[in-house]
Amino acid sequence: MLATGSHKWLMAPAGVGALYVSPELLERMHLVNIAAISVENFQKFDSTLFEPKNTIQRVEEGSSNMLGLIGLNASMSLIEEIGIDLIEKRILQLASLSISLLEERGYVVSSSHTDGTLSGIVMFNHPIYTIMKFWQP
Numbered sequence: 544m545l546a547t548g549s550h551k552w553l554m555a556p557a558g559v560g561a562l563y564v565s566p567e568l569l570e571r572m573h574l575v576n577i578a579a580i581s582v583e584n585f586q587k588f589d590s591t592l593f594e595p596k597n598t599i600q601r602v603e604e605g606s607s608n609m610l611g612l613i614g615l616n617a618s619m620s621l622i623e624e625i626g627i628d629l630i631e632k633r634i635l636q637l638a639s640l641s642i643s644l645l646e647e648r649g650y651v652v653s654s655s656h657t658d659g660t661l662s663g664i665v666m667f668n669h670p671i672y673t674i675m676k677f678w679q680p
Contacts, residue, residue: 544562546562549618553618555618556614559611577595578604580604581602581604639656650669
């Protein structure tokens, strides 16, 4: 199973994301809620039997966030147009520059920044905080 939001790194509006569930896991999932879109023959209103769909739609509970999905589609199109490799290269350049500038100013960088481990997230502390963290009166 993989679930992700899309409002930060994918640049889409808040409230949309993605869910992947392997077919094997989907068969084993216990449904807590049932909605019209999650069952077979949802337009058969005289039935009291609710047979969940065999697809991922079985976990859908309501209307889709159409505006959010339009925004996600636009952001994914932009990412594809620019290219993931180019985006990665720029993110790593900016992370590397950030680390260099932080270290020049005396900040303590705790993110790994050796070849192959650099990411777009840079963690650091102000030197005063680092000293105070271990200081006990």
